[in-house]
Each structure stands twice: as C-alpha cells, then as structure tokens.
Amino acid sequence: MDENNFIEPLTETETEDDVSNAEMPVGAREITSDYDPSDTDTRRYHAFRSGRYCIPNDEGEEIREKVQHDMMKELLDGRLFLAPIGDNPQKIIDLGTGFGQWTIEVGELFPGAHVTGIDLSPVQPRWVPPNVHFVIDDIEDDWVHDNDYDFAHIRFVNTVLKDNETLLRNVLQNLRPGGWIEIQDIVPRVLSDDGTVTPEHGVTKFYSLLDPILREHYGYNIFIVEQIPDMLRNLGFVNVQQRVYRVPLGEWARDRRLRIIGGFLREILLEFFNTMVSRPMVESGTPRPDVEEALRQATIDAHNKRIHAYMTIHFIFAQKPEI
Numbered sequence: 001m002d003e004n005n006f007i008e009p010l011t012e013t014e015t016e017d018d019v020s021n022a023e024m025p026v027g028a029r030e031i032t033s034d035y036d037p038s039d040t041d042t043r044r045y046h047a048f049r050s051g052r053y054c055i056p057n058d059e060g061e062e063i064r065e066k067v068q069h070d071m072m073k074e075l076l077d078g079r080l081f082l083a084p085i086g087d088n089p090q091k092i093i094d095l096g097t098g099f100g101q102w103t104i105e106v107g108e109l110f111p112g113a114h115v116t117g118i119d120l121s122p123v124q125p126r127w128v129p130p131n132v133h134f135v136i137d138d139i140e141d142d143w144v145h146d147n148d149y150d151f152a153h154i155r156f157v158n159t160v161l162k163d164n165e166t167l168l169r170n171v172l173q174n175l176r177p178g179g180w181i182e183i184q185d186i187v188p189r190v191l192s193d194d195g196t197v198t199p200e201h202g203v204t205k206f207y208s209l210l211d212p213i214l215r216e217h218y219g220y221n222i223f224i225v226e227q228i229p230d231m232l233r234n235l236g237f238v239n240v241q242q243r244v245y246r247v248p249l250g251e252w253a254r255d256r257r258l259r260i261i262g263g264f265l266r267e268i269l270l271e272f273f274n275t276m277v278s279r280p281m282v283e284s285g286t287p288r289p290d291v292e293e294a295l296r297q298a299t300i301d302a303h304n305k306r307i308h309a310y311m312t313i314h315f316i317f318a319q320k321p322e323i
Contacts, residue, residue: 005246006193007193007246007248007253007255007258007308007310008253008254008255009194009252009253009254009305009308010252010253010254010305011254014254043056043058043060043275043278043279055160055272055275056275056278056279057120057121057123060271061098061099061275062099062123063271064267064268064271064272065098065099065101066099066101067264067267067268068156068264068268069101069102070264071247071261071264071265071268072155072184072313074257074260074261074264075245075247075261075313080102080105080106080109081106081151081153081182081184081315081317082182082243082315082317083151083180083181083182083317084180085150085151085180086150088110088112088113089110089113089150089151090112090113090114090150091113091114091115091116091146091148091149091150091151091176092106092107092110092113092114092115092116092149092150092151092152092153093115093116093117093118093146093149093151093152093153094106094115094116094117094118094153094154094155095118095139095152095153095154095157095167095171096118096119096139096154096155096156096157097117097118097119097124097134098119098123099123099124099125100117100119100123100124100125100128100132100134102153102155103115103116103117103124103132103134104125104128104129104132106153107128107129107131107132108129110131111129111131112131113131113150114131115129115131115132115133116132116133116134116135116146117132117133117134117135118134118135118137118139119134119135119136119137120136120137120138121136122134122136139157139161139167140161140162140163140166140167142170143170143173143174146174147173147174148174148175148176148179149174149175149176149179150175150176150179150180151179151180151181151182152171152174152175152179152180152181152182153181153182153184154167154181154182154183154184154185155183155184155185156184156185156186157185158183158185158224158225158228159185159186159188159220159221159222159223159224159225160214160218160220161220161224162218162219162220164221164224164227164228164231165231165235168181168228168231168232168235168237169235172235172236172237172320175320176320177320177321177322177323178319178320178321178322179319179320180317180318180319180320181232181237181317181318181319181320182315182316182317183225183228183314183315183316183317184313184314184315184316185224185225185228185313185314186225186247186311186312186313186314187223187225187226187311187312187313187314188207188222188223188311189204189223189311189312190203190204190207190249190309190310190311191309191310191311191312192307192308192309192310193308194308196306196307196308196309197307197308197309201301201307201309202294202296202297202298202299202300202301202302203249203269203298203301203302203309205294205297205298206273206294206295206297206298207222209281209286209290209291209294210222210273210276210280210281213280213281213284213286214280216284217280217283217284218280225314225316228314228316229242229316229318232316232318233318236320236321237318237319237320237321238318238319238320238321239318239319240316240317240318241316241317241318242314242315242316242317243314243315244312244313244314244315245312245313245314245315246310246311246312247261247262247265247310247311247312247313248261248262248265248308248309248310249262249265249266249269249302249309249310249311250262250263250265250266250302250303250304250305250307250309251263251266251305252305252306252307252308252309262310265311266302266303269302270298270299270302273295273298274295277291277295
C-alpha cells in the first residue's frame with residue numbers, strides 16, 4: 001500500500017452495516033469528536049516550556065497517541081520503522097516520544113540496546129524495560145543528553161516544530177558514522193482518485209483555517225514533511241529514501257484492513273482538531289461560530305463513505321556518512 005496503489009472503495013450496494021464501527025479495536029472507539037467549549041479550561045498541558053507545544057498531555061491525548069501508534073503498526077504490518085538499522089543497534093533515541101509507546105516497544109525489540117525517549121512532559125509509564133529511560137527536555141534545544149546513536153526516530157513531531165533544520169543538524173552531529181534517522185509524518189492534504197474530494201471538503205477547510213494560526217502564533221509549518229528529504233540531503237545525510245502510504249480517511253475502503261486503518265486515521269484526526277479548537281483557535285480569537293461550523297463539517301465529511309478521501313503518511317529515512 002504505497003503512493004502508487006489505488007484504494008478500491010465499497011460499492012453502492014454494500015451496506016454501511018457491513019463495515020460498522022464493530023470492526024474497530026476498542027481504543028479507537030473510545031475517542032470522541034464532539035466539541036465542548038469547556039475543553040479550553042479542562043485540558044492539561046505540559047508545564048516545562050509552557051506554551052511551547054499546543055497539544056495536551058492528558059488522558060485524552062494518551063488515548064489518541066495509543067490509537068495513532070496502533071494505526072502506524074497496522075500500516076507497517078507490525079513493524080516499528082523502515083530504516084535498515086540492522087539486528088544489533090546499541091543506542092536508539094526517540095525524539096518527541098510522547099507517552100512512550102514506540103520507545104518501550106523498540107526497547108523490547110532490542111533488549112541489548114540503550115533506548116532513550118525525549119519529551120517535554122513526564123507522562124511516560126513508570127515501569128519500563130531496564131534498557132529504556134526517558135528524559136524531560138526540549139528537542140529543539142542544544143543536544144546535551146548523549147551522542148553516538150545508531151538510530152534516531154521522530155514520529156508526528158516535525159509539523160509542530162519551529163526549526164526543523166536545526167534539529168536535524170543536531171541529529172546528524174550526534175549519530176555515529178553510518179547511523180540512521182527516520183521521520184514519520186503526515187501531509188495534511190485531503191485527496192481522492194475519483195473526484196469525490198472537492199476544495200469544500202470539511203477537513204480541507206478546517207486545515208485552511210488552522211494553518212495560518214499555527215504559522216503565526218507558533219511558528220509551525222504543517223506541510224514541512226514535503227521539504228524534509230531535500231533538507232536532509234543539504235545537511236549532509238546520504239542514502240535518503242522515502243516511502244509514501246495512502247491512508248483512507250474513514251471506513252470507505254473495500255479492504256477490511258484498510259477500513260480499520262481509515263477508521264483509526266479519522267478518529268485521530270478529529271480528536272486532533274478538537275485539541276486545536278481547545279487552545280490555538282480560541283487563543284487566536286477565531287470567532288466561535290466559525291470554529292464550531294468548521295469542526296462540524298469536518299466531522300460530517302470524514303464519516304461520509306461516499307467521499308473516497310485519503311491522506312499520505314511519509315516515512316523518510318537517511319544515513320550519516322560512514323566517513
């Protein structure tokens with residue numbers, strides 16, 4: 001399932017009951033997408049570098065990250081990464097680890113490796129494999145924790161950074177010769193192969209409202225992943241490779257596995273929109289009726305199985321030169 005593969009949709013004669021939410025793992029159904037204005041006051045955010053990162057670190061976000069992690073593993077047939085790092089890496093770092101699911105699982109996969117997760121918030125589990133530890137730090141700061149890593153992993157973080165180039169330069173300097181970096185992120189464009197997605201699609205319009213807010217108030221570029229391959233080459237990385245996966249937005253695909261992945265993506269995305277409503281959009285002064293209507297339309301269109309929308313998730317990996 002990559003950028004060149006057509007996703008076959010359900011036919012009109014196949015009933016929606018046949019592909020209901022009953023197929024979805026429990027974690028995905030626990031996410032809600034109903035906007036509640038009180039979220040502005042009840043969501044919890046990190047205290048370290050307060051205001052630096054506009055996504056909560058509370059239980060709702062933990063559920064969203066868990067579903068996101070499950071989606072990515074389903075997308076990769078159970079794998080955690082694509083970079084050819086070999087069977088015996090000694091030092092691995094996960095930058096922007098969040099609640100630490102990826103870090104813990106890669107530590108279990110490589111029990112002989114020393115695995116470090118870096119994040120602004122101390123929200124990771126207390127009981128972890130003995131080779132795994134977490135550090136509270138801002139990954140955009142100067143590198144102070146360690147060096148000579150075999151593998152650096154960054155997932156769904158680059159779009160909420162102010163300075164990707166500096167971060168990637170720091171990674172290059174702190175990998176061992178021959179070490180690898182892998183970046184996994186989504187390009188927030190809603191596409192279709194059959195014309196069922198139009199510029200009026202609710203998710204597209206929500207991103208159009210959100211993009212300038214994030215650029216102006218936080219310095220984020222939500223389309224930065226498209227620039228990452230050239231950025232890596234310009235910094236001196238070699239063997240830059242990219243895999244692009246088409247992921248259905250919602251449960252409209254005929255293939256059952258793709259329906260599950262599409263349901264994951266829809267719920268992850270709508271919950272992300274809720275978090276954007278809770279802080280960035282409110283703080284920017286966007287009129288509440290505009291926000292409510294944008295979220296309502298995004299939710300409707302994301303659930304419409306007659307709209308064969310998909311988005312692309314990019315896996316970009318590159319190597320530090322051996323010499």
